[in-house]
Amino acid sequence: METRCPFLKEERMAFCKAFPIKKMLPLDRLYLKDSLCLRGDYTQCPTYREKKGDMVSGKRVCPFLEVESVIYCEVYPIKKMIPASCYKLECPCTTEAYIDCPAYQKIAQGDIPPAAEAVRVRGFLLDDTVYYHKGHIWLQRVDGKLRLGLDDFGQWLLGEIKEVVLPNRGGKIISGRPLLKFRCAQGTAEISSPLNGIVVGINEGLREDSSLINIDPYGQGWLLEVRPAKGELARLNQEEFLYGSNARSWLEKEVDRLHYILQTEIGVTMGDGGNLSRNLQEVMAPRQWGLLIKTFLERKEG
Amino acid sequence: MVLNYFQRKKERSKYIYILLIGDVEKLVNIGEVEKNLKKEFGFPTKILNSEINPEDSYDPMRNQYHSTKILKEMLDNLPSDALRMIGIIPLDLFIPILTFVFGEAQLGGKVGIVSLARLRQEFYGLPPNQSLLQRRLIKEINHELGHTFGLVHCSVRECVMSVANSIADVDSKGVSFCNSCRELLNRNRKELFNAI
Numbered sequence: 001m002e003t004r005c006p007f008l009k010e011e012r013m014a015f016c017k018a019f020p021i022k023k024m025l026p027l028d029r030l031y032l033k034d035s036l037c038l039r040g041d042y043t044q045c046p047t048y049r050e051k052k053g054d055m056v057s058g059k060r061v062c063p064f065l066e067v068e069s070v071i072y073c074e075v076y077p078i079k080k081m082i083p084a085s086c087y088k089l090e091c092p093c094t095t096e097a098y099i100d101c102p103a104y105q106k107i108a109q110g111d112i113p114p115a116a117e118a119v120r121v122r123g124f125l126l127d128d129t130v131y132y133h134k135g136h137i138w139l140q141r142v143d144g145k146l147r148l149g150l151d152d153f154g155q156w157l158l159g160e161i162k163e164v165v166l167p168n169r170g171g172k173i174i175s176g177r178p179l180l181k182f183r184c185a186q187g188t189a190e191i192s193s194p195l196n197g198i199v200v201g202i203n204e205g206l207r208e209d210s211s212l213i214n215i216d217p218y219g220q221g222w223l224l225e226v227r228p229a230k231g232e233l234a235r236l237n238q239e240e241f242l243y244g245s246n247a248r249s250w251l252e253k254e255v256d257r258l259h260y261i262l263q264t265e266i267g268v269t270m271g272d273g274g275n276l277s278r279n280l281q282e283v284m285a286p287r288q289w290g291l292l293i294k295t296f297l298e299r300k301e302g
Numbered sequence: 303m304v305l306n307y308f309q310r311k312k313e314r315s316k317y318i319y320i321l322l323i324g325d326v327e328k329l330v331n332i333g334e335v336e337k338n339l340k341k342e343f344g345f346p347t348k349i350l351n352s353e354i355n356p357e358d359s360y361d362p363m364r365n366q367y368h369s370t371k372i373l374k375e376m377l378d379n380l381p382s383d384a385l386r387m388i389g390i391i392p393l394d395l396f397i398p399i400l401t402f403v404f405g406e407a408q409l410g411g412k413v414g415i416v417s418l419a420r421l422r423q424e425f426y427g428l429p430p431n432q433s434l435l436q437r438r439l440i441k442e443i444n445h446e447l448g449h450t451f452g453l454v455h456c457s458v459r460e461c462v463m464s465v466a467n468s469i470a471d472v473d474s475k476g477v478s479f480c481n482s483c484r485e486l487l488n489r490n491r492k493e494l495f496n497a498i
């Protein structure tokens with residue numbers, strides 16, 4: 001028997017050391033919101049300025065950002081976070097006594113209401129505030145411009161990104177034509193542009209550290225900013241782009257599509273169970289990897 | 303009784319086989335499974351004790367059994383009167399891209415399999431609960447057979463064809479098909495019935 005409750009979960013929470021109240025946010029969420037704390041311009045943050053004045057820090061993330069591990073019960077109706085460091089060893093959750101816990105026993109009856117909204121769709125992070133192109137590029141409006149990045153599913157497929165080749169600032173990009181290249185452990189992927197426009201900004205941080213795309217695809221790992229050509233913004237509401245609940249169901253279907261593509265000896269099978277293996281490369285031949293990249297990321301128009 | 307050619311042909315493959323791989327009958331009530339299959343799919347059933355050796359599909363690194371390999375063996379040994387075959391196995395299954403599977407099935411094919419390992423309360427350190435295990439098993443069998451009849455995953459959370467990534471997902475979904483899945487199932491079943 002397990003000596004620790006299987007529903008005891010650990011999560012990384014972030015908070016601001018300079019702010020008078022300790023307000024904790026899941027680190028994942030901070031990434032999703034493209035929080036100032038994680039960007040180079042955290043020096044613009046009023047709390048930072050108040051503490052540090054105009055002094056410049058060489059760090060890429062805010063020096064006042066603190067990350068702490070907390071422990072909570074996944075099934076208890078109220079999510080109560082306890083710092084991992086304060087957790088007592090004789091707590092029922094960490095001993096065999098978890099069996100008698102009422103929250104745990106509810107599972108025993110098998111009556112669980114359908115899960116509430118989740119930021120994860122079949123194991124992948126989905127940012128509800130961006131548009132998705134079907135080639136797994138996300139787009140977000142930022143003062144008249146569009147910021148583009150690779151979604152979580154896309155970065156998972158690529159695996160370890162060693163280098164990204166971005167277009168030049170001021171360059172013209174054309175829908176369906178090559179936009180950028182990812183050099184990865186398994187090979188190179190060439191991604192087409194989802195729209196027409198002019199490149200007005202690129203993420204310089206990726207030159208030093210392209211793993212930001214893997215770590216924080218919707219935040220620090222953004223790719224470039226584009227001034228869209230006339231009429232392009234209106235296209236965001238068309239079929240090729242997805243938003244909100246449409247994006248959710250599309251992502252769910254993309255995961256199923258993986259099973260279609262990864263045909264087995266006995267044709268297409270559907271496997272039902274746990275999460276996708278974190279390290280796709282380890283279970284897949286380079287040829288299969290190439291096929292997946294072609295199917296999901298290098299898709300041509302239509 | 304002498305059957306005419308058409309009847310004989312129809313007779314040929316109309317059973318849904320329940321294949322027991324290992325000591326399944328000790329763990330679950332197969333009679334109930336049969337009753338459910340007749341009700342949901344409308345085909346007669348047959349029970350078969352498997353001669354498949356799961357050890358051929360064992361992965362020592364993962365300490366789990368590769369379910370696609372077992373499906374392949376089921377397919378290689380499919381009885382001629384089997385319309386579909388659903389395997390039940392007490393062992394923990396996996397496919398390479400997933401950390402584990404409750405089950406796997408050919409999409410629009412003949413065979414599917416369900417593992418009892420993670421449907422049992424004992425897996426989570428809980429006291430056994432027979433009726434819950436039975437309910438979970440029937441959900442998973444309906445789901446996997448649904449795949450063999452060409453159904454894909456459904457976004458209706460109550461529908462048995464909705465995705466389950468954890469045991470809580472299995473518990474929160476219903477035993478049966480939503481209206482649109484049911485409709486598709488009936489259409490595909492009818493085509494099959496006309497074909498045999």
Ligand SMILES: [Zn+2]
Pocket residue numbers: 270271272445449455465
């Ligand atoms: Zn399924």
Ligand SMILES: [Zn+2]
Pocket residue numbers: 456457458461462463464479480481482483484
């Ligand atoms: Zn359905």
